[in-house]
Amino acid sequence: MSYKIVQKKDLNSQIFLMEVEAPLVARRAEPGQFIILRIDEYGERVPFTIADFDREKGTVTIIVQVVGKTTRDLAKLTDKDSLSDFAGPLGVPTPLEGKKKVAVIGGGLGTAIAYPQAKKLHNLGADVTVITGFRNKDLIILEDDLKKVSNKLIITTDDGSNGLQGFVTDRLKEEIEKGEKFDEVIAIGPLVMMRAVCNLTKEYNIPTTVSMNPVMIDGTGMCGGCRVIVDGETKFACVDGPDFDGHKIDWNSALNRQQMFKKYEQQSCEDGHCRIGLH
Amino acid sequence: MPNMSLKKNPMPEQDPNVRNKNFLEVTTGYTVAMAVDEAQRCLNCKNSPCVNGCPVSVKIPEFISLIAQEKFEDAYNKITETNSLPAVCGRVCPQEKQCESKCVRGIKGEPVGIGRLERFAADYHMEHGEDKTEKPQPNGKKVAVVGSGPSGLTAAGDLAKMGYEVTIYEAFHTAGGVLMYGIPEFRLPKNIVQKEISKLKDLGVNIETNVIIGKSILLDELFEEFGYDAVYIGSGAGLPSFMGIEGEALNGVYSANEFLTRINLMKGYKFPEYDTPVFIGKNVAVFGGGNVAMDAARSAKRLGAENVYIVYRRGKEELPARIEEVMHAEEEGIIFKLLQNPTRFIGDEKGWLKGVEVIKMELGEPDASGRRRPVAIEGSEEILDIDTAVISIGQSPNPLIKNTTKGLDTNKKGCIIADENGAPSKPFVYAGGDVVTGAATVILAMGAGKTAAKAIDEELSKK
Ligand SMILES: Cc1cc2nc3c(=O)[nH]c(=O)nc-3n(C[C@H](O)[C@H](O)[C@H](O)COP(=O)(O)OP(=O)(O)OC[C@H]3O[C@@H](n4cnc5c(N)ncnc54)[C@H](O)[C@@H]3O)c2cc1C
Ligand SMILES: Cc1cc2nc3c(=O)[nH]c(=O)nc-3n(C[C@H](O)[C@H](O)[C@H](O)COP(=O)(O)OP(=O)(O)OC[C@H]3O[C@@H](n4cnc5c(N)ncnc54)[C@H](O)[C@@H]3O)c2cc1C
Ligand code: SF4
Ligand code: SF4
Ligand code: FES
Numbered sequence: 001m002s003y004k005i006v007q008k009k010d011l012n013s014q015i016f017l018m019e020v021e022a023p024l025v026a027r028r029a030e031p032g033q034f035i036i037l038r039i040d041e042y043g044e045r046v047p048f049t050i051a052d053f054d055r056e057k058g059t060v061t062i063i064v065q066v067v068g069k070t071t072r073d074l075a076k077l078t079d080k081d082s083l084s085d086f087a088g089p090l091g092v093p094t095p096l097e098g099k100k101k102v103a104v105i106g107g108g109l110g111t112a113i114a115y116p117q118a119k120k121l122h123n124l125g126a127d128v129t130v131i132t133g134f135r136n137k138d139l140i141i142l143e144d145d146l147k148k149v150s151n152k153l154i155i156t157t158d159d160g161s162n163g164l165q166g167f168v169t170d171r172l173k174e175e176i177e178k179g180e181k182f183d184e185v186i187a188i189g190p191l192v193m194m195r196a197v198c199n200l201t202k203e204y205n206i207p208t209t210v211s212m213n214p215v216m217i218d219g220t221g222m223c224g225g226c227r228v229i230v231d232g233e234t235k236f237a238c239v240d241g242p243d244f245d246g247h248k249i250d251w252n253s254a255l256n257r258q259q260m261f262k263k264y265e266q267q268s269c270e271d272g273h274c275r276i277g278l279h
Numbered sequence: 280m281p282n283m284s285l286k287k288n289p290m291p292e293q294d295p296n297v298r299n300k301n302f303l304e305v306t307t308g309y310t311v312a313m314a315v316d317e318a319q320r321c322l323n324c325k326n327s328p329c330v331n332g333c334p335v336s337v338k339i340p341e342f343i344s345l346i347a348q349e350k351f352e353d354a355y356n357k358i359t360e361t362n363s364l365p366a367v368c369g370r371v372c373p374q375e376k377q378c379e380s381k382c383v384r385g386i387k388g389e390p391v392g393i394g395r396l397e398r399f400a401a402d403y404h405m406e407h408g409e410d411k412t413e414k415p416q417p418n419g420k421k422v423a424v425v426g427s428g429p430s431g432l433t434a435a436g437d438l439a440k441m442g443y444e445v446t447i448y449e450a451f452h453t454a455g456g457v458l459m460y461g462i463p464e465f466r467l468p469k470n471i472v473q474k475e476i477s478k479l480k481d482l483g484v485n486i487e488t489n490v491i492i493g494k495s496i497l498l499d500e501l502f503e504e505f506g507y508d509a510v511y512i513g514s515g516a517g518l519p520s521f522m523g524i525e526g527e528a529l530n531g532v533y534s535a536n537e538f539l540t541r542i543n544l545m546k547g548y549k550f551p552e553y554d555t556p557v558f559i560g561k562n563v564a565v566f567g568g569g570n571v572a573m574d575a576a577r578s579a580k581r582l583g584a585e586n587v588y589i590v591y592r593r594g595k596e597e598l599p600a601r602i603e604e605v606m607h608a609e610e611e612g613i614i615f616k617l618l619q620n621p622t623r624f625i626g627d628e629k630g631w632l633k634g635v636e637v638i639k640m641e642l643g644e645p646d647a648s649g650r651r652r653p654v655a656i657e658g659s660e661e662i663l664d665i666d667t668a669v670i671s672i673g674q675s676p677n678p679l680i681k682n683t684t685k686g687l688d689t690n691k692k693g694c695i696i697a698d699e700n701g702a703p704s705k706p707f708v709y710a711g712g713d714v715v716t717g718a719a720t721v722i723l724a725m726g727a728g729k730t731a732a733k734a735i736d737e738e739l740s741k742k
Contacts, residue, residue, distance in 0.1 A: 024495045044554040085452040087489035221677050222517040223537035253528045256630025
C-alpha cells in the first residue's frame, strides 16, 4: 500500500503544502488531529497536523516547514511520487463547539496548524479573530484562506516589513485592552510563543488551549516519548492531546525535552543517506 | 535405546564478547546431528506430561520421535497441527515454566530440549521444505482482526483456513506486533517473523497497515460500514507504565517501548543508514526484571554503552524473565543490581539525566500474587551515576479502542474482559492475547487467538 501525492505547492521559501490520497484518514479527520507518515523504508515516522481534508476525494492536506532531514526529503517529492506510510487521524480533535468569541493565534508554521481550527470555528458560527506572526513579510502564508474564515485578521511581523511590527502577544494584548472579550484563546506555534501567550492570558483569566508537538514515534500511546507534564501529571501528547490547557503545562520540562535529539538529527543529515545532499 | 545423558545438547551460540557488539542472533541452532541426538533423549512417555505444560498442546513426543527418525518435514507438520509459529515459539517460549518444566527427564538431570528441537524442525523446514498453501474454499463470511501480533496472526490464519475472508488491521507500518517492535533481532530474527506473515498472505489474509481501529475506523463501523460478520481484537498491551517518581521527564529517560521501538522497528541500530536515532549514554540503567528489561539492557550494551545495569526490586529467584535470557545477559556483561528500587531521577541544569537515587529492598510477607513483597530499607539510599534510564516495569492495553467503543467491558487495568472463548460483552466481538490478560507470553496470545477462531466459527456457522 502506498499513498499517492496528488498536489504539492510551495507557500513560501520554507513551507509547502502537500495533498495526499488517504481515504481512511480523510473519512474521520477533524481539526486538531494529526497524521504520521514515513517517506520510505528507511524513513523516520514524523507527525504533521491535518491542515485540511476532503472526505469525498479521500485526500488529506498537510503543510510542512523544512527543518531537518525528513522534511527536506519530503520537500523534494512531487505529485508523481507516493509515500510509503500515512496513518491517522491521530490525537483528540479540538473541542470547538459552543464557543462564541475566540482568538486563534498562530506563530509562523503554527498558522497552518491553526487554520483548520479557525475554519471550523467560523463554520460553527463563532466570532473568530486570527492573529498570526511571521519573521518577515516574505514568510507570510495562508493570508487569503485565513481572511475567509475570520471576522478579523491581524498579521504581524517581527521586523515590521508588512507594516505592522511586533509579536503576536503584543497584538493580543492590544485587542484585550481594547475591550474584546474572548471566551477562549487558541495558541499554536513555537513553545516559547505559546508560553508567552499563556503568561498573558493568565493575567486576564482567559482559558487558553495550546497544541503541543513533542517528538513522537508511534503516535498511538505506545512509546511514551511524547510525554508532557500537565498539572503535575504525565500525559501523552499523541493520545491525550496534542491540545492541552496552556495554563497547566510545565513549560520548562517541555522546552528541555525538545532538545533531546538535536545533535542526532544533524548527524542524520550529514552522515545518513541524505537524499538531497544538502547541509 | 534412548540417549541417557543427563544434560541437554548445548546450544551453539556466539561468544558473549563478540555477540554483545552485534545484533546477529545469539544462538545459532542445533545441527542435524545434535538434533537427532537430543531427540533420542525423549522417552516417548505414554501419558506425555510435557504436553500438559504447553498452552497449545504441541504433540511433543510425536514430533520428537519423528526428528529421531530424521523425518524432519513430518516433525514440522506434526508441530504445526497445533502451533502455527514454531520458529518463534521455539525461540521465545519460557520453556522452563511450560513444556520442559513437566518433562520426566527433568526430574533427574535436564529436561529434553523441547524448545530447541521445535526451533530446529521449523528452521529446517524454512531452509529445505516447501510450503504448499492451498487457498481454502471461501465460505462467504468476513472477519476483521485488530492487531497483527501473535494473537491476531494466529486467529487470522485459523479463520482463513476455515474459509473466512480475513482482513488484519494494524496501526503500525509493519505487521508482527511485539515480535517486530519489541523482541530484538538478536533473539528473534525479523525475517523469520516476516516469513510467517507471508504464509498468511498466501492463505489469502489481507493485511492493512497504518489503520488504527478506534481512530481511522471505529470498531462498530467494522460491522455497519465495512460489513464484517465478526471482529477479533488482538491489540496487545502496548501502553507503557511509568513509575511516577521525580525526574521521569528528563532527557535520557525512556520507556522500554520507546527504546526498543527505535531500535527494532525503526532499525535505530543501523542509524544513520536508517533515519531514526537512539540516544545511548555511557552508563545505562534498566528498571525491571522481565524479558523486556533483559532485551533493553542487552540492546544498550550492543549499542556501545560501557556499563549497563538491571535494577530490580526483588531477588534473582524472582526475575520474571526467561532463564536463558538472564544467563545470556550475565554472560554479556550486564550488571544486576538486585533488591534495589529507584526513588528519583537527578538531572543536570540542562534537563539531562545524570543519576538515579536507589534504595535497598528486602523481601517481606507474600503479597496477593504469592510473591514476597519488597520493602524499602530506610536510610539505604545511594546515587548511581547514569546518563540513560530505561523504564521497563510493565505495560497495559492501550485505551484507543476502549474509549471509542460502547459496551466493551474492561477491568481496572484497562484489559478487555472476555470469557474462556474470548467473547467479551459485545455481540460478535472477540478478544484475546495481551489485551485481555495484560502483558503475558507469545504462546498464550497464540492460544487465545486459536480458541477465539474456533468460537467465532461456531457462532458464525449458526448464523
Ligand atoms: C502533533 C504534531 C504536529 C505537527 N504538525 C506539524 C505540521 O503541521 N507541519 C510541520 O511542518 N511540522 C509539524 N510538526 C513538527 C514536525 O513533526 C517536525 O518538524 C518534523 O518531525 C521534523 O522532522 P525532520 O526530520 O525534518 O527534522 P529533524 O531533523 O528531525 O529535526 C530538525 C529540527 O527540528 C526539531 N524538531 C524535531 N521534531 C520536532 C517536533 N516534533 N517539534 C518541534 N521541533 C522538532 C529538532 O529538534 C531539530 O532542531 C508537528 C509535530 C507534532 C508532534
Ligand atoms: C521486549 C519484549 C520481549 C518479550 N519477550 C518475550 C519472550 O521472550 N517470550 C514470550 O513468550 N513473550 C515475550 N514477550 C511478550 C509477548 O511478546 C507478548 O505477550 C505477545 O506479543 C502478545 O501478543 P498480542 O498478539 O496479544 O499483542 P502484540 O504482540 O502486542 O500485538 C498487538 C498489535 O496490535 C496493534 N494495535 C494495537 N492497537 C491497535 C489498534 N487500535 N488498531 C490497530 N492495531 C492495533 C499493535 O500495533 C500491535 O502490532 C515480550 C514482550 C516484549 C515487549
Ligand atoms: S509451543 Fe512453547 S510451550 Fe509449547 S512445546 Fe513449543 S516451546 Fe514448548
Ligand atoms: S515428558 Fe519429556 S521424555 Fe517424556 S515424552 Fe515428554 S519430552 Fe519426551
Ligand atoms: S508518540 Fe509514542 S506514546 Fe505518543
